[in-house]
Amino acid sequence: MIVNKVLLIGGSGFIGTSVAEQLSAKGIFVTVPTRRLNRANHLLLLPTVDVVEVDVFQASELEALVGHHDAVINLNGILRGDFERVHVAFPKIVAEACVKAGVSRLIHMSALNADINGPSEYLRSRGRGEAVVWTVAKANQSLNVTMFRPSVVFGERDKFLNLFARLIKVFPLMLLGTPNAQFQPVWVEDVARAIVTSIDLPETRNQTYGLVGPKVYTLRELLEFVAAVIGRHRLIVGLGPALSLLQASVFGMLPGKVITPDNVRSMSLPSTSDQPFPALFGRAAALENVVPAYLGSAAGGRARYQQFRDAAGR
Ligand SMILES: NC(=O)c1ccc[n+]([C@@H]2O[C@H](COP(=O)([O-])OP(=O)(O)OC[C@H]3O[C@@H](n4cnc5c(N)ncnc54)[C@H](OP(=O)(O)O)[C@@H]3O)[C@@H](O)[C@H]2O)c1
Numbered sequence: 001m002i003v004n005k006v007l008l009i010g011g012s013g014f015i016g017t018s019v020a021e022q023l024s025a026k027g028i029f030v031t032v033p034t035r036r037l038n039r040a041n042h043l044l045l046l047p048t049v050d051v052v053e054v055d056v057f058q059a060s061e062l063e064a065l066v067g068h069h070d071a072v073i074n075l076n077g078i079l080r081g082d083f084e085r086v087h088v089a090f091p092k093i094v095a096e097a098c099v100k101a102g103v104s105r106l107i108h109m110s111a112l113n114a115d116i117n118g119p120s121e122y123l124r125s126r127g128r129g130e131a132v133v134w135t136v137a138k139a140n141q142s143l144n145v146t147m148f149r150p151s152v153v154f155g156e157r158d159k160f161l162n163l164f165a166r167l168i169k170v171f172p173l174m175l176l177g178t179p180n181a182q183f184q185p186v187w188v189e190d191v192a193r194a195i196v197t198s199i200d201l202p203e204t205r206n207q208t209y210g211l212v213g214p215k216v217y218t219l220r221e222l223l224e225f226v227a228a229v230i231g232r233h234r235l236i237v238g239l240g241p242a243l244s245l246l247q248a249s250v251f252g253m254l255p256g257k258v259i260t261p262d263n264v265r266s267m268s269l270p271s272t273s274d275q276p277f278p279a280l281f282g283r284a285a286a287l288e289n290v291v292p293a294y295l296g297s298a299a300g301g302r303a304r305y306q307q308f309r310d311a312a313g314r
Helices: 014-025 041-045 059-066 081-099 121-139 161-170 188-198 219-229 240-254 262-268 287-295 297-311
Strands: 005-009 029-034 051-053 071-076 107-110 144-150 173-175 207-211 235-238
Touching: 005 014, 005 161, 014 029, 014 041, 029 059, 041 051, 051 107, 059 081, 071 081, 081 107, 081 121, 107 121, 107 188, 121 144, 121 262, 144 188, 161 219, 161 287, 173 219, 188 207, 219 235, 219 287, 240 262
Parallel strands: 005 029, 005 071, 029 051, 071 107, 107 144, 144 207, 173 235
Antiparallel strands: none
């Protein structure tokens, strides 16, 4: 199957931007629907990318859009809010729109540890979302689905290590919830390459892939790594389970909701995999080889501009 036009839902976001860049570099035409055009302005610099303001949660609007494409990638996702709507109801709308519009290729983004019986509503909704998509695919053999489940994703525009760097710069002492939570961070360019490569790779159809980097870190180790990269020495005090939940309850009520109790419950499972990054998508980069280029002192100027853009919602 030759894929010339891709509908990239959630394309304005962190991972979506890298996916759009890689699709565009291959000469593939990409449509990015967004709730607000200014969220996706940066993509208009890419030669084959178009941005449209549309409410993709309206099945009829989505269906009309899907019909103009050969494949659909759904990256919509949230860490807090109405999980049922975004992670379960919406993937069903997307899969059904593909079937109705006669589009046979769907890439669905989920997360490591997605499980209908998982410890957090985030993970349970991810599990239910996967299940509804497989149900639609089983009932319609014409629909070929590939699912991806990344661990935490890092990259120049991430909201994870960049947040750590900002907190470290402000606070002389870090009170860290869930310090022993485990992650296997994977680079956004590797995640994007897996998605883009899979689109026309027949063996990826009806498969689910975990996407992890080469090494496991605790949350404390990641914080220490970021502190070292930006050249600040900080005392890190790890909180036990009860205080971690209490801290998240307080932060969860503040604007920005840096962390919520549901996030803490997600972290009770290691976000790691006993399978390495799938070889058919190449090799995954190590954190140490990528992060200093965007968080290190030489990257200070660019990182500051990114902070200004984040603060302005651009
Ligand atoms: N980043 C990670 O570490 C990580 C790890 C595992 C899985 N994932 C999953 O990978 C996907 C992409 O992640 P990301 O980090 O790129 O996320 P992101 O930067 O927050 O982007 C998510 C996109 O989803 C759309 N979106 C968000 N909330 C929405 C809502 N309530 N209603 C409609 N659309 C909404 C946004 O589109 P508009 O604002 O343009 O409408 C945005 O472009 C998500 O499904 C995420 O859960 C991410």
